[in-house]
Amino acid sequence: MPGKPSKYRLIADHLMEEIRKGRHPVGGLLPTESELMQAYGVSRHTVRMAVQELRSRGAVASRQGQGSTVVSTSGHGRLTETISSIEDLVAFGQDTRREFLSSRIVTVDEALAARLGCRIGRRLVEVLMLRKAADTGDRPVALVTLWLDIVLEPAVEDLGQVQKSAAEVIENRFGLKVETVAQTIEAALLTADQARDLGAEPGDPALVVRRDYATAPDADPFLIAHSICRADAFKVQSRFSYQA
DSSP: OOOOOOHHHHHHHHHHHHHHTTSSOTTSBOOOHHHHHHHHTOOHHHHHHHHHHHHHTTSEEEETTTEEEEOOSSSOOOEEEEEOSHHHHHTTTTTSEEEEEEEEEEEOOHHHHHHHTOOTTOEEEEEEEEEEEGGGTTEEEEEEEEEEEGGGTTHHHHHTTOOSOHHHHHHHHHOOOOOEEEEEEEEEEOOHHHHHHHTOOTTOEEEEEEEEEESSTTSOOSEEEEEEEETTSEEEEEOOOOOO
């Protein structure tokens, strides 16, 4: 027989119902930890577990020192990327709003060379962006770092203005057509800086998605995209068909 629901889950369920009824509207803050402790007669630990449960359901986003903001009335707000072809990979990210943060030219040192798999001394353009989705209350769902060949630097201006994927922007501007994409997805925990940018808590679960875009299987990638995604707001869904 199933056990009794945990106290923090019962509190999370009740808060979720209040969010659905508009008592805590989207964009507003939940009551403070102290207020929730008093209202439910529980410890701070139980309140924090309840708020963590709401974060995992995609209902609230927390930022240290600023409380928890309601971001969804459904509690299931999550961006889903469905991929079934290389065209889907090329278009990855174009269905979200992109917030341009910064760009700079970097010379690859030993650490970055080991990370990216490219030679020391190579010059690249490094671009930092946030991806946001209306389906998740327009909250950040991914912190994205792009590395481009230095000759592609003029594309940076378009990345800040055109809501298309970086691969599409580069193809439209330079005619470089993606023929191969190498993808890896790993689990990670958010660092303090990453959590701050994503409106989450340090140590929250994340998905790290890396994609290397090249014009041929044996060619060096002209674009590397590294996305740190909130695990509670992002899902990659793949569909493949057998062809004889």
